[in-house]
Amino acid sequence: MIAAYEFENGKLVESDDRAEAPVLICIQPDQMEKMFIQTQFDLGQHTLYSLLDENELPRIECRDHKIVIICKHPLHIGVIDNNVEFHVTSLGAIIYENRLLFVFNEPIERREFLTTHMRIYDIRDLLISVLHRTTLHFHEHLRCISLGMEQIEEEVIATADTHQLMNLFTLGKSLTYYVSALNGNNSLIERIYNNADRLNFNSQQKETLDDIRLDSAQCCQEAQITTSIMTKMTDARISMMGNNLSILMKRLTIISLVLMPMNLIAGIGGMSEYTAFTHDFLPMWASYGLLIFAFAFVGYLTYKFLQKMGLLKY
Numbered sequence: 001m002i003a004a005y006e007f008e009n010g011k012l013v014e015s016d017d018r019a020e021a022p023v024l025i026c027i028q029p030d031q032m033e034k035m036f037i038q039t040q041f042d043l044g045q046h047t048l049y050s051l052l053d054e055n056e057l058p059r060i061e062c063r064d065h066k067i068v069i070i071c072k073h074p075l076h077i078g079v080i081d082n083n084v085e086f087h088v089t090s091l092g093a094i095i096y097e098n099r100l101l102f103v104f105n106e107p108i109e110r111r112e113f114l115t116t117h118m119r120i121y122d123i124r125d126l127l128i129s130v131l132h133r134t135t136l137h138f139h140e141h142l143r144c145i146s147l148g149m150e151q152i153e154e155e156v157i158a159t160a161d162t163h164q165l166m167n168l169f170t171l172g173k174s175l176t177y178y179v180s181a182l183n184g185n186n187s188l189i190e191r192i193y194n195n196a197d198r199l200n201f202n203s204q205q206k207e208t209l210d211d212i213r214l215d216s217a218q219c220c221q222e223a224q225i226t227t228s229i230m231t232k233m234t235d236a237r238i239s240m241m242g243n244n245l246s247i248l249m250k251r252l253t254i255i256s257l258v259l260m261p262m263n264l265i266a267g268i269g270g271m272s273e274y275t276a277f278t279h280d281f282l283p284m285w286a287s288y289g290l291l292i293f294a295f296a297f298v299g300y301l302t303y304k305f306l307q308k309m310g311l312l313k314y
Contacts (some may be wrong), residue, residue, distance in 0.1 A: 002018060002029065002036070003024070003026070003027075004018040005023040006022055006025070007022065007023075007122065010121055011119075012126065018036075019040070028105060028106070034048060035161075037101060041096045042066065048103075050070065051094070052092070053105075056070050056090045057070070057184055058070055058188040060191055061284065062195075062198070063243065063289050066094060067092075067199060068092075070090055070093075071093075071185050072088050072091070072181035072182075073089055073108075074134075074137050074138055074181075076108055077182070086141055086144075087174070095127070098122075098123065124199075124200070125203055125205065128208050131185075131192075134185065135185070135215050136215075137248070138182055138223075139219050144304065145175055145178075145226065154196075172227075175226060178223050179220075182267055186213075186216045186220045192209060193213050299300035
C-alpha cells in the first residue's frame with residue numbers, strides 16, 4: 001500500500017497525486033507497487049530488497065544523487081502464548097530529487113508513525129521528525145520492558161513459577177535485539193549529523209539533529225544498563241528459586257523424619273503374623289527385641305555398603 005503526502009502550513013497532509021507528491025509511504029508493497037517506486041526513485045532491485053530486509057543493518061549511502069537510509073524501528077508489542085514480545089523491523093528511506101520515500105515490510109499505523117510536535121516544511125524536516133519519533137518509540141518500549149521486568153520478578157519470587165521465568169527470558173531476548181538496534185541507529189544518526197552540510201541540512205535542522213543524537217545516545221545507555229540489570233537480576237532470581245526449593249525440600253524432609261518413628265512403631269505393632277509365629281517359644285519382649293536388633297544390623301550393613309560404594313560423599 002502506498003500513501004502520498006504533501007506539506008501544508010508546516011504540517012503533512014494526504015495527497016491524491018502519487019506521481020508528484022513529495023512524500024510517499026509504502027507499507028508491504030506488492031509487485032506493482034515495487035515497480036512503481038523503482039521507477040519513481042530510480043531504485044535497483046538490490047537496493048529495494050535491502051530496504052525491505054528486516055535484518056538489514058542501519059546505514060546511510062549517498063550515490064547517484066540519492067540518499068539511502070536504513071534504520072531500525074520498533075513494532076507494536078505482541079502477545080504470543082501469554083508471553084509479551086517486542087520486535088524490531090527495518091525502516092528504509094530514500095531521498096531523491098526533493099522527494100522522500102519511506103518503505104516498510106511490516107504492517108504499521110501511518111498516523112502513529114507520522115505523529116510529531118515539530119513543524120515540518122520539507123522532506124529533511126520530516127526525516128528528522130521520523131528519526132526523533134523512532135528514538136522516542138524505543139524509549140517508551142524500554143520503559144514498558146523495565147516495568148514488565150519488575151512485575152515478573154515479583155511473581156517469580158512469590159510463586160517460583162517457571163512460566164514467569166520464561167517470560168523474563170523472553171523480555172531479555174527482546175532487550176538484546178533492542179540494544180543492537182539502538183546501537184545501529186545511534187551510529188546512523190551520528191553519521192547523518194557529521195555529514196549534515198553535505199546532505200543539505202540547514203543550521204536549524206542540524207541543531208535538531210544534535211538533540212536527537214543526544215537522545216539516541218541516552219537511549220542506548222539506558223538499554224545497556226537495563227540489559228545488565230536484567231541479566232544480573234535473572235541470575236539472582238534463579239538462585240533464589242533454587243534456594244526456596246531447597247528450603248521446601250528441607251521442610252518436607254523434617255516432616256518425614258518426624259513421622260518415620262511413628263510409622264515404624266505402627267508397622268511393628270501391627271505385625272500379628274510375627275507375634276503368632278514367635279509367641280510359642282519366645283516372650284514378646286525378646287522376639288521384638290531381636291527384630292529391632294536385626295533391623296539395626298541390616299541398616300548398619302546397608303550404610304557400610306553405601307559408604308564403600310562412595311554414595312555417601314558430600
